[in-house]
Amino acid sequence: MKWGLVCKHNNKKSISLGEEVYEFLSENGEVFAEEGFAKEAEIKGFSLEEINKKTDIVVSVGGDGTIIRALKVVEKPIFAINSGGMGFLAEVESKYAIGGLKQVIEGRYNIEERSKLKIMLDGKRLPDAVNEITVQTDKIAKIMYLQLFVDNELLETLGADGVIIATPTGSTSYALSVGGPLMDPSVNAMIIAPLAPFRLSARPWIIPLNKKIDVKLLPKSKETKLVIDGYYAENVTTESIITVTGSEKKSRFVRFGESFYQMVRLKLVR
Numbered sequence: 001m002k003w004g005l006v007c008k009h010n011n012k013k014s015i016s017l018g019e020e021v022y023e024f025l026s027e028n029g030e031v032f033a034e035e036g037f038a039k040e041a042e043i044k045g046f047s048l049e050e051i052n053k054k055t056d057i058v059v060s061v062g063g064d065g066t067i068i069r070a071l072k073v074v075e076k077p078i079f080a081i082n083s084g085g086m087g088f089l090a091e092v093e094s095k096y097a098i099g100g101l102k103q104v105i106e107g108r109y110n111i112e113e114r115s116k117l118k119i120m121l122d123g124k125r126l127p128d129a130v131n132e133i134t135v136q137t138d139k140i141a142k143i144m145y146l147q148l149f150v151d152n153e154l155l156e157t158l159g160a161d162g163v164i165i166a167t168p169t170g171s172t173s174y175a176l177s178v179g180g181p182l183m184d185p186s187v188n189a190m191i192i193a194p195l196a197p198f199r200l201s202a203r204p205w206i207i208p209l210n211k212k213i214d215v216k217l218l219p220k221s222k223e224t225k226l227v228i229d230g231y232y233a234e235n236v237t238t239e240s241i242i243t244v245t246g247s248e249k250k251s252r253f254v255r256f257g258e259s260f261y262q263m264v265r266l267k268l269v270r
Contacts (some may be wrong), residue, residue, distance in 0.1 A: 064089045072229075115188060118244070133227070134163070134195070164194075165191070
């Protein structure tokens with residue numbers, strides 16, 4: 001089997017575990033380690049694009065941020081080992097890393113697919129969103145004004161700090177913190193969640209993935225940014241055309257059988 005290895009390379013705990021995982025995987029196939037980790041471990045490194053092309057399964061060592069970073073490019077199944085904080089998307093904790101890898105080698109796993117969002121800005125396709133896209137004010141404590149359309153029909157006109165459009169995966173992330181609903185990953189829908197709306201009636205919406213959401217900034221809006229998964233940002237103006245739909249690409253995870261509801265109970269309800 002050909003393995004990819006992506007590791008949080010600015011964390012000593014993750015690097016140490018990554019080296020242990022690399023050694024184990026090397027005994028059970030060919031390993032392509034991401035460049036950042038490879039530099040720390042003093043081994044040959046590969047880009048995420050190369051890892052996506054050459055491997056069968058990609059192992060992630062770190063937290064949810066490491067997984068999201070890998071999923072920018074990687075379309076192969078990801079087996080995620082948590083060596084960070086909550087690690088909501090991870091399948092095993094660090095102490096079970098080798099045992100989990102043995103189970104993968106034995107073929108005792110299944111693949112879970114989750115929806116991504118396709119984002120178009122002025123006709124240009126941006127990176128897909130694993131968790132969410134936000135359109136938000138560029139300056140703290142400044143309000144923006146926007147309109148939301150679903151399949152060209154006006155949904156909302158409001159003033160707010162911004163708006164989040166989230167995948168089911170993102171329902172346990174930023175959208176949750178602003179009062180959005182938890183969504184089973186198998187549901188083909190996206191969440192629209194206003195950020196600090198200046199109106200009591202503004203509430204989150206659940207929209208089918210086969211519909212199109214357009215975000216239009218109104219003239220009173222000031223400096224505004226479009227941010228994808230907290231890492232990719234573009235400036236937008238009142239002339240910008242922002243369109244969000246379901247993507248044809250998927251996030252793919254190696255799973256052993258624990259349900260979404262069990263993960264919520266274990267990691268969010270405590």
